[in-house]
Amino acid sequence: MMFADLSPIPITAAVSTPNPLASIDAKPPESGTALPTEPEVDPLADPDNGIIEGRKRPGYQPRLPEKVTQDNIGAVRPPPPEAFPTDEFPIPDRWRLIQSLGLVKERWFDPYHQNTYKGDRPISRAKVPWLPIKGDDWFFVASAVSDTVVEVRTFPIPVGVQTTERPGNLDVFGKDGSEVYSQTFILGAALIKGLTAFKPPEIEYRVALAFNANYVNVPEKRVLFVQPSKPSHRLDHFLGVQELFVDYHVRNTSDRYDFESIRVGIQPFQSDFRGFLFNDQQLGIRYFGNRDNNRFQYNLAAFWRLEKDTNSGLNSVVQRPRNDWVFVGNLYRQDMPFPGLTSQITAVYNMNREKNRVEIDDNGFPVRPALLGNLRGRNYDVVYLGYNADGRIGRVNLTASIYGAFGTDSQNFFTGKKSEIRAGFAAAEASYDLNWMRFRLSGLYASGDKDPFDNKETGFDAIFENPVFAGADTSYWIRQTIPFAGGGRVISVNGRNGVLNSLRSSKEQGQSNFNNPGTMLLGAGADFDLTPTVRLSANANHLWFNNTSNLKVLRAEGSIPKEIGFDLSAAAIWRPKATQNIVFRLSAATLLPGKGFKDLFTNRPRNSQYCSLLANVILTY
16 A cells, blocks of 8 residues: 655645555556656646736645744733623714714815715714703704796786786787796705614704795786786795704604604695695694505695795795695505505595685785685685506606595585585606606696586696696796686686696685686607706697686687697706706797687787796705
């Protein structure tokens, strides 16, 4: 039997590993035959080393160096594990640890890096002893927004009855050009306790104040002021309270931080995904939370609607709130009925008790009751039941909403009698992404009133709409307010930043009106992300009245076609930092009137279309 040499082998010596089975089957070499010799190879040297750095030949295993031993007689042995403390070692927190290493230098005016004023790091209570806070993990969040709008537009402007800017002009409609300059500053602050990166805040205090200054110039009198002696331009300003609430974390319902919270005060709320029904900042109380690892979310809320400033649309806390209440309950479920699609069911109750309260806006125009029909005040109770969906099905992005409105109106302004409210609404928008392009199709249906005198109101109207749909405020019809001249004073066909033809005195201060012609819309659009900072959008919408029966009564006309016309718009958005901190937007829109619009607003032949040009700059800290 052959035995391997067990003596130490130098690192540079050749290594030959014998096969035990070979000693049994191998035959001795014949006499006189020279034994082949193996070449000496360095086991630590790989011939491929140096050719491709960091790579080695498959299957090659170099021999490791001999084990290094140390015999240090009298050396101190390491302490046993029991000698080490089991408590946590005091080290800087994860926010100040980075700063102690010199990796981040904080600057209060820098919104892009870690900043205590942006809630990236906790407050040092020693530096703010005057704050009534206890415990650790308090964060302060400051925000500032500058929103600048310059808008040039044309729309049908009726000539005043008492006087006009041009006494020799006998037309029903005057010149149609106007300009709007608006500057809004929003300052917000929040004090939050809790590590909100992975769980809801324990408590939050938030306030946001908005100051708006606006200048409007129109070519006719009695458009901006009820008094004909006042000029046809106006400079106005207002300070509104848009947020003022406390958010308290009631409890966690799972180890994944499913939670329940309650929020009290002036707070933002959107009842559906696209803001079709109720999208506003109002005084209320809201109980909300989630379940099943955030796959279920729910809201229970009650709002007492505040009065709005006439010209800025901001909340006025110096006036008594309206006798108008909104109660909301909704439930969201993710991945239902398809993965990637979130479904929501909602019930909203609007209780209005403003029958005996007359409201005059800041420009002198009556807004409640609306100056339509018998001019009497009214109350109404309306329940909206709806289903909403938002998400995707495969590669198709989808948003859909459907509502039914059911209730009673204390008096129909056509008949003076109590009426039932039965109205419906449906809207959907589908889009498809193809690389850097998104293509959209939109459709909307809002029922119109068929018979003004049947004591049944079937025209759909929202509580306070702010739709993000079919081009949003880039669209001419959604952006502009079209006055309903003849048959109604201070009444608009549609509201600013609204898509519904509701015949209201004001979206902000008027009451919902279910005696309206309804709305139908079909549209197509596309978004093009040319670069990470530049986006181009284009939209084309075709609009109709659903039913013109009440328009014919109010205008004392035998027939009014349904077609409103084509709404064409385009916008360019530039975000130079690829964030929302600096946003420039330039948009243009035009309305090509259809037969129904031309019938309502007979104008000079040169006004074959109406246009708007909008420039907007938003700076956010």
